[in-house]
Amino acid sequence: MQRTAILVDGAFFLARYRKVWADRDPNDARTVAKTVFGMALEHLKALDRPRESLYRIFFYDCPPLDKTLTKPISGEAFDFSRTNAATFRRELHDQxxxxxxxxxxxxxxxxxxxxxxxxxxxxxxxxxELEWEDLTDEHFEPDMRQTQIDMKIGLDIATLTYKRLVDQIILVAGDAGFVPAAKLARYEGIDVILDPMWQGISADLHEHIDGLQSVCPRPA
Known part of the structure; x- marks a missing residue:
């Protein structure tokens, strides 16, 4: 049987989720998790593949920041592990x-x-429109970044490809970080489809995929 793997860049998906499903509560972890699975099924339906052809959905994300920092203006301590965003992330991962x-x-x-x-x-x-002396804590954000995500996506694509676990990979992403792994998969005969959730992509990105398909509602 032909098999399809769906790889989802979590940070990208959550950012688009707020625009695509503007009528849904973006902090409802259970609904967000079910939406990820629902998108996978929609892709299979669009490609006329049975539900049994789904190999696996891979969702890539990072745990929330578990650290206390001193605010830049007020000097107050701020515990990021207690924020609503951190609570949502933990609940989402559990779901x-x-x-x-x-x-x-x-x-x-x-x-x-x-x-x-x-x-x-x-x-x-x-x-x-704003003077330096009017800056408050709310005008700043912590300097942080995700690591290991692109590496994990690349390793999974390579594993799926070389072990011949699937014949098709669908990437839910919006940048070119996956291109080297996608080129490898295509070279080995794997069908690579990009779902940017209706976000525009650069013209040269088209040459590194076999198809472009968004199955979620198109934002107004």
């Missing part, structure tokens, strides 16, 4: 683990222990 045919792949969230100015605050300063 994802309960989904059938879904493997949760966790990377690391690395912070530098520093704060950086938010993009919109920088723009307000640039446009003279």
């Amino acid at each position: 994802l683990r309960r989904q059938r045919k879904l493997a949760l792949r966790l990377g690391r969230l690395v912070d530098r222990g520093e704060w950086q100015l938010k993009r919109n605050a920088y723009q307000q300063l640039h446009d003279a």
